[in-house]
Structures are given as C-alpha cells and as structure tokens.
Amino acid sequence: MNHRMVNALDPQNMNRFSEASVSVEIETEDMTLNIGPQHPSTHGVLRLVAKVDGEKVHDVKPVLGYMHRGYEKLAEVRSYPQITTLVNRIDWVAGFSNEIPFIAGAERLMEIDVPERAKHIRLILTEMARISSHFVFNGAYALEVGALTPIFYAMEDRERVLDLIESVTGGRFHPNFNRIGGVKPAAGAGPTSKKNIQDLPAGFYRDTKVAMEKVIQAADQFQNLIGGNEVFKKRTKNVGVLTAETAEAYGVSGPILRASGVKSDLRTQTDYLPYDQFDYDIPVGENGDCYDRWDVRVKEMVESAKIVLQAIDSMPSGPLQAKVPKVIKVPQGRTYVRAENPKGEMGYYIVSDGGLGPYRLKVRTASFSNVSILPIMLEGALLPDLIAIMGSLDFVLGDVDR
Amino acid sequence: MEEFFNKIKENFKDATLEFETINIQIDSTDWIEVHKKLRDEFNLKFFSWLSAIDWDNEVSVGEAPKESVSPSFEIITCLSDLANTNLVTVSTSISKSEPNINSLIEVYDGANWHEREAYEMFGINFENHPNLEKLYLPDGYEGNPMLKSFELISREVKPWPGEVDVEGMPEESESDESSDG
Numbered sequence: 001m002n003h004r005m006v007n008a009l010d011p012q013n014m015n016r017f018s019e020a021s022v023s024v025e026i027e028t029e030d031m032t033l034n035i036g037p038q039h040p041s042t043h044g045v046l047r048l049v050a051k052v053d054g055e056k057v058h059d060v061k062p063v064l065g066y067m068h069r070g071y072e073k074l075a076e077v078r079s080y081p082q083i084t085t086l087v088n089r090i091d092w093v094a095g096f097s098n099e100i101p102f103i104a105g106a107e108r109l110m111e112i113d114v115p116e117r118a119k120h121i122r123l124i125l126t127e128m129a130r131i132s133s134h135f136v137f138n139g140a141y142a143l144e145v146g147a148l149t150p151i152f153y154a155m156e157d158r159e160r161v162l163d164l165i166e167s168v169t170g171g172r173f174h175p176n177f178n179r180i181g182g183v184k185p186a187a188g189a190g191p192t193s194k195k196n197i198q199d200l201p202a203g204f205y206r207d208t209k210v211a212m213e214k215v216i217q218a219a220d221q222f223q224n225l226i227g228g229n230e231v232f233k234k235r236t237k238n239v240g241v242l243t244a245e246t247a248e249a250y251g252v253s254g255p256i257l258r259a260s261g262v263k264s265d266l267r268t269q270t271d272y273l274p275y276d277q278f279d280y281d282i283p284v285g286e287n288g289d290c291y292d293r294w295d296v297r298v299k300e301m302v303e304s305a306k307i308v309l310q311a312i313d314s315m316p317s318g319p320l321q322a323k324v325p326k327v328i329k330v331p332q333g334r335t336y337v338r339a340e341n342p343k344g345e346m347g348y349y350i351v352s353d354g355g356l357g358p359y360r361l362k363v364r365t366a367s368f369s370n371v372s373i374l375p376i377m378l379e380g381a382l383l384p385d386l387i388a389i390m391g392s393l394d395f396v397l398g399d400v401d402r
Numbered sequence: 403m404e405e406f407f408n409k410i411k412e413n414f415k416d417a418t419l420e421f422e423t424i425n426i427q428i429d430s431t432d433w434i435e436v437h438k439k440l441r442d443e444f445n446l447k448f449f450s451w452l453s454a455i456d457w458d459n460e461v462s463v464g465e466a467p468k469e470s471v472s473p474s475f476e477i478i479t480c481l482s483d484l485a486n487t488n489l490v491t492v493s494t495s496i497s498k499s500e501p502n503i504n505s506l507i508e509v510y511d512g513a514n515w516h517e518r519e520a521y522e523m524f525g526i527n528f529e530n531h532p533n534l535e536k537l538y539l540p541d542g543y544e545g546n547p548m549l550k551s552f553e554l555i556s557r558e559v560k561p562w563p564g565e566v567d568v569e570g571m572p573e574e575s576e577s578d579e580s581s582d583g
Contacts, residue, residue: 065538072523073547076464077554108421248447248484250512257484264484270422332468335421336480336491338450349480349491351455355465362453364480369451372515401538 028053035386037066043140044397046371050378050386057386060378062371067401075361080106080180080328083361087348088174090365091399093136094129096165097341099178104272105337105350106180109330116274116316118182121199123273124208124311125165125177127304131215132161133342134297134304137394141294142226144391145235150226157218160211167201180328182321199320205312212305219301227295236290240377240389243288250376251369254344256393259296260288266340273339278310290392297394329356336364343367343394367399406488410444423489430477430494430503437479437492437509446481446490452506452516453478454524454548461550473498475526479506479513496526505531523548 036047045066051059071090075083087102088095100122107114139154162172169175177183185199226232242252244260257264265282267275283299285292330352338347344366351360370393377389407424410417414426414436428436440446455476459466478493496503505528506513517528518537525546528534536543545552 065536065540068538070547073463073552073554245447246511249449249510251449251451251510252512253448262484269487333420336423336489338489345450347450347480349451349453349478353465353467355468357464359464359467360455362451362478364451368515369512372512 033383037063043395044400046395046397046400048374048386048390052383055383057378057381057383060375060386062374064371064401067397069398069402071402072361072363075358075363077357079356080330080358083357084178085174085176087363088176089398090363090402091133091341091343091346091367091396092173093396094133094342095171095173096125096129096169096175096177097133097339098346099175100126101272101337101339101346102348102350103178103180104339105335105348106328106330108335108337109333109350109352110180110324110328111331112181112322112324114182114322115319117199117318118320118322119274120311120315121168121183121320122178123275124308125168125175126273127308127311128161128165130304130342131301131308132158132165133394134301135161135218137297138222138226138294141391141394142232145232145388147226147229147232150222153218153221153225157214160214164204164208164211167204167207179321179324181324182319185320205315208308208312212309215305216302219298219305222298227291227298233291235385235388236294236392238287239290239385240381240392241287241289242373242377246373246376247288250373252344252373253369254340254342254366255296255300256293256344256370258283259285259292261286266338266345270338272337275307277314278307280304280307280310290388293392293394327356329354330358338364341366343396343399344370363402365399365402367393367395367397368402371395371400403487406444410490413439422487423491426490426492428492428494430496433494434504434506434509437481437506440481440490440492441509444488444490445483445485446488448482448484449510449512450480450482452480452513452520454520454526456524456548456550458550462553463550475501475524477503477520477526501526502529503527504529505534507531522546525549 030051030053033050033052035050037045047063047066049061049063050057071086074086078086083102084099087098090098135154135158139151142150165175166172169177242256242260244262247257247260261284263282263284268282280303283296283303285296332352332354334349334351336347336349338345345364346366347364349362349364350358353359374390378386381389403422407419410424410426417424417426455478457467457471457476458473459470474495474497476493476495478491480491482489503526505517515537517531518534520526521528521534522536522539523546
C-alpha cells in the first residue's frame with residue numbers, strides 16, 4: 001500500500017518532475033476484486049476475494065463451501081459398501097483413485113487378504129485415473145495461461161484412457177468398481193456366471209498397450225507444444241515459487257510438493273497397492289515454480305504409462321474377490337490409510353465401532369491442503385500471475401470441499 | 403519404523419503401534435508442547451490433517467457406540483515425515499461443556515483451515531486462532547453439523563431406502579460366506 005502523497009507544485013519537487021521521471025510515487029488505493037465463484041479457471045466453484053494495489057495482489061481470501069456436500073456426515077448413516085459410491089465423487093477427475101484408500105482401510109480392519117489379480121487391476125486403473133487427471137491439467141493449464149490448442153489434444157487423448165476405464169468398470173468418471181475384498185467383474189466382459197467370472201473385457205491388453213504408447217507420445221508432444229513455447233515459459237518460470245518448508249507445514253502434497261524438490265511418493269513409501277513390483281522413476285522439480293509443477297506432471301504421465309505396461313505384462317491369474325461375509329461388518333478399531341492420488345495425499349481415517357457403517361469417517365483430501373497455500377503464494381504476485389499460480393495447483397473443488 | 407517407535411516410546415509411554423501408525427494419547431494441556439517436540443525432535447514436519455470425533459451415547463444419526471463412552475470431543479492430528487514412512491496420530495480429549503483447546507497454528511501453519519473446519523462442524527473453540535470463522539458453512543448457519551446430536555433432516559423425513567440392501571439378503575444355494583460379487 002502506497003499512501004505517500006507527492007505535491008507536484010511544491011518548488012522542492014519541481015526539479016524532480018522536470019526530469020520527466022515516471023517513478024513518481026502517487027497515492028494508490030486498494031481495490032477489492034472478487035473472483036468467482038463462477039470462473040472457468042477455478043475448476044469448480046471457488047471464490048477468491050483479493051485486494052489488489054494496481055497490478056499487485058495482496059491479501060487473498062479463498063471462500064469455500066459452494067461444493068460442500070457433507071460426505072463425512074453422510075458416511076455415518078451409510079454402510080461400508082455404500083460409501084464407495086460416495087467417495088467416487090470427491091475428486092471426479094480421478095474417481096477411481098478415491099475408492100482405493102477407503103476400501104484398503106476397510107480391508108485392513110477386516111483383515112482381508114486381497115487377491116493379487118484384483119490388486120493389479122486396481123493398480124492399472126488407478127494409474128489410468130492419474131493419466132486422465134494429468135491430461136485434464138495439461139489442457140486446462142495451457143488454456144489458462146493463454147494457449148488454446150493443447151486442450152483439444154489433451155481431451156482427445158484422455159478419451160482413449162477413459163474408454164479403457166469404461167470398458168472395465170462401466171463408468172467413465174464414477175467407476176464404483178472396488179468391492180471390499182477385491183473388484184467386481186468387468187462391465188464389458190460379457191455374461192458371467194458363478195463358475196465362470198470374466199474379469200477384463202476382450203482385447204483389453206491390446207487396447208491398453210496402444211493407448212499407453214499414445215500417452216507416452218502425447219507427453220512428448222506436450223513437452224514440445226507447451227513446454228517449448230516461449231510464452232508459456234515466460235508465464236510460468238520463476239512464477240509462484242513454493243519452498244519445501246512452507247509446503248510441508250501446510251500439508252501440501254503430490255506433484256506440487258515434488259516440484260519443490262521433495263522426493264516423496266506414497267506409492268513407494270506405503271503398500272496400499274503393489275507398486276514395489278514395478279520399475280519407475282519419481283520426477284522431482286528444482287525450483288518449485290509453476291513450470292516445474294507442470295513439468296513434474298507431464299513426466300509423471302510417462303511413468304504411469306510405464307507402470308501400466310509392466311502391470312499388464314505381469315498380470316497374475318487367480319480370483320477377483322477374497323471371501324468376505326455377506327453382510328459387511330468392520331471390527332472395532334481405527335486406521336488411517338493414505339494413497340498417492342493424482343493431486344496428492346488422500347486418506348481416510350476410519351473409526352469403526354463394529355457396526356455396518358463407520359462411527360466417524362475423516363476424509364483427508366489433497367486439494368484441501370493444496371489450496372490452503374493460495375494466500376501465501378499469491379501474496380505480492382502480479383494479477384496476471386494469479387490465474388497461472390492458481391491453475392498450477394491443479395485442484396478440483398469436489399476435492400477441496402468434500 | 404521399529405526404531406522410530408522405540409524412540410517415541412521413550413518419550414511417550416502410552417504410545418501404541420497399530421497398522422503402521424503410531425498413536426499417542428496426550429493431555430490437552432500439553433497439546434502445543436508435544437507437537438513442537440514431535441516437529442523438532444522427531445522430524446514430523448508434514449502436517450497432514452486435524453479433525454475431531456464426537457463421542458456420545460445418544461446419537462440421532464448412525465449407530466450409537468456399543469459400549470458406553472464418556473461424552474467428549476476427541477481431537478486428532480496426523481503428522482508424518484516425508485523422507486520415510488513414519489506416520490503418527492496424536493489425540494487428546496476435551497470436555498463437551500468447555501470445548502477449548504490451543505490453536506496449533508504457531509507450530510504448523512497448515513492447521514488454520516483444519517481448525518476452522520473443526521470449529522464450525524463441532525463447535526470446538528481454538529484459542530489464539532487468528533481468524534476463527536466458518537470455512538464451509540454460509541453466514542448465519544446455526545448448529546454444528548458433525549455433532550452426533552445434529553439430525554440429518556432428509557433422513558428424518560424419509561428413511562434411507564438403501565437400508566434394505568444391507569439387511570438380510572435372500573439365501574442362496576451356497577454357504578453364508580460367499581463373496582458379494
């Protein structure tokens with residue numbers, strides 16, 4: 001805030017003005033700028049109340065709750081199998097990934113050993129969800145910083161991955177495919193009987209191989225089309241720098257954290273899915289700026305495609321479902337299961353009292369913590385960078401508000 | 403993990419290790435000090451979340467606890483260490499008549515929004531919080547929705563039809579322990 005008034009008529013100042021200097025301090029006033037809730041770059045309905053001083057932004061207040069659906073309360077009146085349907089809708093860009101930590105938590109409390117084949121199918125679909133989420137990010141982010149073309153490529157490529165998810169689960173966005181103890185028989189697999197349970201649709205391996213090769217090509221294309229663009233570089237390099245210390249204190253996770261140079265990935269650190277059987281890299285950024293956050297995600301798409309290709313080659317045979325009781329009751333106890341979702345750490349803290357549903361279900365979503373950093377990152381940023389910084393966090397409002 | 407658990411044990415005798423998670427129960431007066439200690443001495447710098455549980459015997463949603471509990475709020479934080487797998491939850495109990503606890507913002511900046519959420523959902527007062535106002539709920543909203551005494555209106559008006567799904571399924575030719583396909 002600059003409130004220094006310069007009197008131009010004061011003889012002492014006359015000399016300064018005669019030199020036609022433009023660096024005159026003038027009185028400026030803060031303007032309150034309301035952004036959203038209906039704004040295309042908010043990926044949903046986030047409202048920001050920003051104070052701007054000319055082009056400088058300071059004191060940003062995110063206003064949440066436009067998407068709040070009260071899942072934690074709803075979960076208390078639903079049974080465990082019913083909650084799977086609810087959690088699908090938290091981060092709808094990667095619906096499949098939301099089911100995994102919840103199901104894994106219930107299985108952990110019930111001490112169920114999930115068959116290897118079911119775990120592999122879960123892993124493949126989780127990675128596909130990650131790829132489709134990153135496709136959306138790539139297209140949308142380029143759009144936000146002014147490049148119109150990439151979103152058309154991204155959406156076309158994403159559709160190929162969504163088709164695969166649909167062929168297995170029957171749903172593009174809300175698969176509702178996991179069951180406690182395993183996965184359900186695939187949707188496109190034809191008629192099933194108790195004796196002959198088909199799991200994956202015909203031609204799934206072939207189509208997946210083609211699609212994953214395309215993903216690797218698409219990532220390469222994005223590196224040239226977006227990353228090689230001078231305008232994109234100017235808009236994103238050294239913009240919105242986030243240090244690892246701040247990120248940790250705010251619980252920022254996922255690609256944003258890795259872009260700040262922290263090599264932390266729950267896929268390797270925990271065992272909710274058998275990631276240890278595969279060979280892949282964890283891309284890490286250096287500067288923690290918008291460009292790095294974009295770059296890390298593009299590289300992650302390639303790694304995810306590699307994991308899927310390996311998982312298909314090493315798919316074990318066997319049942320899809322462990323033996324589970326007909327009426328699912330989770331024994332008394334509590335557990336927290338976290339997973340590396342496309343947007344960061346997602347976890348469910350299940351407090352069970354031995355009933356049909358949880359006594360309390362705490363949903364920890366990645367975007368909630370990731371968005372809480374916005375006021376810090378936008379402090380002192382330029383107004384045109386506001387959208388670039390916000391977009392680079394890649395949040396979904398369903399994931400923020402729950 | 404074992405080594406880390408033993409180190410925690412030296413400082414917190416009641417700590418338990420279950421499902422790869424260390425749980426520490428503490429007194430609410432030590433809330434700030436314990437978190438400072440965990441952050442600085444045990445390198446638990448990653449603040450994952452903070453939330454609360456409403457323990458009550460009389461509930462208007464869901465099922466009441468099977469064993470009688472003393473009505474209280476349990477506040478839980480989840481901390482982890484990014485370099486390895488150490489995961490710690492810290493919990494404390496506060497009374498429902500005086501639901502006051504110190505704000506963790508001075509230790510973890512990220513506690514801000516989590517505390518605001520617990521404040522509006524449970525009515526817990528976080529002392530020394532710089533901006534303790536509603537996060538999700540609209541202005542003028544009355545009540546704390548996550549309390550067990552808070553009714554789910556739609557459920558009162560019409561019973562949840564899905565309930566029939568979880569009660570006795572028709573018997574099939576196989577044994578009771580069949581998978582649910």
